[in-house]
Amino acid sequence: MRVVAAMSGGVDSAVAAARAKEAGHDVTGVHLALSRNPASYRSGARGCCTIEDSNDARRAADVIGIPFYVWDLSDRFHEDVVEDFMDEYAAGRTPNPCLRCNEKIKFAAVLDRALALGFDAVATGHYAQLRTGADGLIEMHRAVDHGKDQSYVLGVLDQDQLRHSMFPLGDTDKPAVRREAEARGLLVADKPDSHDICFVADGDNAGWLREKLGDRAPNHGGDIVDATTGETVGSHTGTYGFTIGQRRGLRLGVPAADGKPRFVLDIEPVSGTVTVGPRERLAVDHVAGTRPRWCGTVPERVDGTVQLRAHGREHRAVVTVEGDRVAIELLDPAEGIAPGQAAVIYDGTRVVGSATIAATRPVGVGR
Structure with missing residues (x-):
């Protein structure tokens, strides 16, 4: 098969590309340029979105011995992932941008382009397994390494997308992948995993949202109210700085009567009210x-x-x-x-x- 290997610049996607080639497929490496200005996204060798990552992916493709290209999907990424992230937080919801990226970018925009160019599948470094069921449908299962399993963020894929997907790492744990990368001479073998949201450079989601939302936010502040007493126990500068279950960073002026921590129970973006209460009410x-x-x-x-x-x-x-x-x-x-x-x-x-x-x-x- 002709396969596009999506190469982020990290160890997982590099080994996935190498395995796809070793399996006999005609593999072409592709790095996705997702930032309109790479300097505005996360900096450093973290596995996604930076110039360093693009260079790491290119070097890995050279070692594997496959053609390599960069596809600019920054406008699509901004519209379908970054804008969605901002809109969801402004509405008092908590989105998962990685899941949305898989749905809209890696297995929609990339797959559509790959198929149009005559490729048969897209291979990624996600930890998940594909099997053919008794009914002939492609089933997605958890990875062997449940600690690294990424089937959750792939749960948006439909049958047509699964039929054109490859997850070569699903039967392997992460330490084995790093050992394999080293044995293959891939310089990314020891590269740290990426954990933060790729387009939030410093990991400060609330600060990033405050800067980006500006006048789009439905409110610029409001009260923090105790669900048990109905008392106003603090104030805030924007509901987008909170998520259900949050305990840290509430800056409450009035301690709870029982001295226990309080957690965010509800967010009302229109009125700006954030309701807090005891953990059991979560x-x-x-x-x-x-x-x-x-x-x-x-x-x-x-x-x-x-x-x-x-x-x-x-x-x-x-x-x-x-x-x-x-x-x-x-x-x-x-x-x-x-x-x-x-x-x-x-x-x-x-x-x-x-x-x-x-x-x-x-x-x-x-x-």
């Missing part, structure tokens, strides 16, 4: 989802598990589907679940699909 046992994306056949009901954060644990759940609405009853309650996040649904290790969290219901509250 627990939810029902999640309402919208905008579902299914990896295969649309289910009516799934008795399985859901993952509600990129690095969160699985929760046993009963999922029912009616059109574009997904109802998730959590048998294991979850804490700090924010609208805008993704709920990824699993049947064992297989990814069934995902939905965007629209609302939650606290434990003990009726329908």
